[in-house]
Amino acid sequence: MPSSVVHAALAAALAVGLLGRFYDRRAIAVVLVVVVIPEADTALGLVMAGAHRTVLHTMALPAVVAPLLYWETTRDGSVLRGRWGARGVRIAWVGLLVHTFAHVALDWTHLEGINLLWPAVDRFFALEGEMYLSTSEGFVQTFVDVGRDPETGRSVIDAGQGGTRAETHVSNPAQPDPEPEPDPGPVDRRFPIAVRGWQLHVLLTGAFAVLARRLQSDRLDP
Amino acid sequence: MVAVSGFMSIGLDHAIMPPTPVAVAVGVLLAVALLGPAFDRRSVAIVAAAAAAPDLDLVFALVGPGGPNATLHTAFVPVLATAALYYDTRIRGTSRVADRYGPYGVRVAWVAVAALAVAGVGVDAFSSEGVALLYPLSDRYYAIVGGFLLSTQDGVVQTYVTVADGGVGVSSPGTLDTHAIPSPLAPGGERRFRIVETGEQAVLVATALVALPAKWLVERRDRSTEARC
Numbered sequence: 001m002p003s004s005v006v007h008a009a010l011a012a013a014l015a016v017g018l019l020g021r022f023y024d025r026r027a028i029a030v031v032l033v034v035v036v037i038p039e040a041d042t043a044l045g046l047v048m049a050g051a052h053r054t055v056l057h058t059m060a061l062p063a064v065v066a067p068l069l070y071w072e073t074t075r076d077g078s079v080l081r082g083r084w085g086a087r088g089v090r091i092a093w094v095g096l097l098v099h100t101f102a103h104v105a106l107d108w109t110h111l112e113g114i115n116l117l118w119p120a121v122d123r124f125f126a127l128e129g130e131m132y133l134s135t136s137e138g139f140v141q142t143f144v145d146v147g148r149d150p151e152t153g154r155s156v157i158d159a160g161q162g163g164t165r166a167e168t169h170v171s172n173p174a175q176p177d178p179e180p181e182p183d184p185g186p187v188d189r190r191f192p193i194a195v196r197g198w199q200l201h202v203l204l205t206g207a208f209a210v211l212a213r214r215l216q217s218d219r220l221d222p
Numbered sequence: 223m224v225a226v227s228g229f230m231s232i233g234l235d236h237a238i239m240p241p242t243p244v245a246v247a248v249g250v251l252l253a254v255a256l257l258g259p260a261f262d263r264r265s266v267a268i269v270a271a272a273a274a275a276p277d278l279d280l281v282f283a284l285v286g287p288g289g290p291n292a293t294l295h296t297a298f299v300p301v302l303a304t305a306a307l308y309y310d311t312r313i314r315g316t317s318r319v320a321d322r323y324g325p326y327g328v329r330v331a332w333v334a335v336a337a338l339a340v341a342g343v344g345v346d347a348f349s350s351e352g353v354a355l356l357y358p359l360s361d362r363y364y365a366i367v368g369g370f371l372l373s374t375q376d377g378v379v380q381t382y383v384t385v386a387d388g389g390v391g392v393s394s395p396g397t398l399d400t401h402a403i404p405s406p407l408a409p410g411g412e413r414r415f416r417i418v419e420t421g422e423q424a425v426l427v428a429t430a431l432v433a434l435p436a437k438w439l440v441e442r443r444d445r446s447t448e449a450r451c
Contacts, residue, residue, distance in 0.1 A: 013255055018437060020444045021447070108421065109420070109421030131416075131418045132241075135413040186375065190373045195371065197348035197382075198240075198422060200382060201344060212336060218258070
């Protein structure tokens with residue numbers, strides 16, 4: 001997992017603009033809580049093998065929640081709208097968006113990836129590849145490779161799929177991977193804040209967006 | 223020294239130079255965050271263009287001095303742009319930007335300068351190919367790469383910036399003479415225009431593509447509410 005700090009920074013950058021006229025300290029606090037919630041499945045990993053990156057790191061959740069949220073907020077007698085008004089509806093949609101993009105999609109690219117369609121399909125997927133236009137090959141993308149098995153002649157699709165929930169353990173500070181060699185020392189738990197240049201850049205960009213927004217007025221008054 | 227488990231090993235960047243569409247995506251995210259009441263098709267296009275502009279030094283490198291990630295990726299470009307805009311809007315009696323384009327123009331200009339620095343130069347500065355941050359004063363490329371983590375054994379570990387001999391340093395992949403940056407315009411056989419080169423970059427671009435229509439819906443709703451009030 002890119003650290004919760006990186007997830008929170010990207011979520012903040014998105015929330016600054018998308019909360020619109022409902023942007024304030026409380027609204028952004030709710031969005032930041034929502035974006036780190038999926039890490040709760042790390043705790044579940046202590047009792048359910050492979051729960052981390054499975055139970056809450058799945059695209060099945062936003063796929064189900066989005067239509068439900070649309071239905072609930074557009075019907076007569078909507079509980080969310082009745083209780084919290086347009087502000088609650090806006091925060092709910094921004095929360096769903098940052099959950100999907102700033103957390104689950106970002107983890108999809110990292111290590112063994114996420115259990116993309118769990119519980120419908122129990123299979124980890126890692127998003128890896130590149131995309132370019134070439135003068136000799138035209139448009140090329142390697143995120144999803146469609147090839148042919150040389151022995152059986154059947155077509156094979158490689159979208160970065162790995163093992164199932166029971167087979168896959170994604171290392172995390174609560175349950176680090178065992179050391180490669182038996183080490184006499186104590187287990188080292190490492191809590192990354194930013195790793196690689198781009199993560200630090202995302203972190204600083206999120207902080208910049210929040211600070212810059214504070215300097216701005218809400219209206220374009222001369 | 224305790225062995226470092228895989229995902230927390232640091233400083234292992236591949237040779238990565240984020241393609242222009244990634245800088246544009248970060249520029250679009252800034253436009254969504256900061257344009258506010260000035261958000262429209264034209265202002266988003268201006269901010270996105272500012273994010274892409276530094277990559278034009280690939281073209282200049284073919285005809286003149288300087289080089290890719292140097293001529294326009296220097297810190298002097300955003301610093302001079304900020305100074306000029308600050309002088310025009312705050313120090314001079316009458317602002318040329320405000321006179322001509324109104325408060326809309328002032329807001330768009332500031333967000334464009336931010337995109338120039340954070341997206342145009344910043345995205346490349348935090349990649350292993352680096353940027354010549356002090357060009358033309360210095361030919362050296364600088365790359366802010368590394369890691370920052372908390373360890374139960376080693377405490378705070380930070381490798382982006384090294385402090386030694388009374389100076390502060392970041393890693394450098396070389397100078398204009400020694401560090402060759404691949405260019406799609408360089409003479410040769412196959413030419414590649416790279417769109418994204420890692421999964422993370424693909425997610426950033428996808429996020430920007432979703433944030434744009436989302437912001438459009440948000441602004442339409444917010445402005446119609448304000449008009450009614």
